Amino acid sequence: MHELSVAMGIVKIAEDETKKAKAQKVTLIELEIGTLAGVEFESLDFVWPSAVKNTVLENAERKIDVKQGLAQCADCDTVFEVQHFYDSCTHCGSNLKGILQGKELRVKALEVI
Template sequence: MHEMSLCESVLQIIEQQAKAQQFAKVKTVWLEIGALSGVEPEAMHFSFEVVMQGSLADQARLEIIEMPGVAWCMPCGCEVLVQQLYDECPHCGSHQLQIVDGDQMRIKELEVE
């Protein structure tokens, strides 16, 4: 379950920002998670609760914003939405797609005290 290590990285970033921006408690964390990132939202929620216990984000709410996968089709030049890494272009049927968005995870926003 790599979501646990992802949550540990999120906590490290939160702690760094708390030190830099002088806040003591996190109430809500918004994460943007791409459809192609390989991150399972349910596992992320579970891992978040476990990892944040006893930290400045203990009892914080996790809000996940799911981002679509976007790819550029090399043969027809269209930008298309994809659900999986090896989807085909809905316009021309090609599998020569270059992922341009939706394969990442990032902290979008923090609500802090």
């Protein structure tokens, strides 16, 4: 399950940063995840309790900032929302585009004590 490895990676980042800060645990973790990042939010919710058990994140509040996919058309410069990488420009129908937002998968902030 891909989301389990994502969750375990988040735990590793939190543990490393907690050690650097000489803290004991995390009270809040803020994540930024794009809709094009390939993460199924329901699956992440399902594996989260198992991934954080007996870690610095076990009792931490989790906030997720979901970033909608945005692209800019290479032909007409229109900026438009995308649900999938293969979506066409909503203005001219071109398939040539640059992804501006939506691929994010990062730990945005940690509150530690």
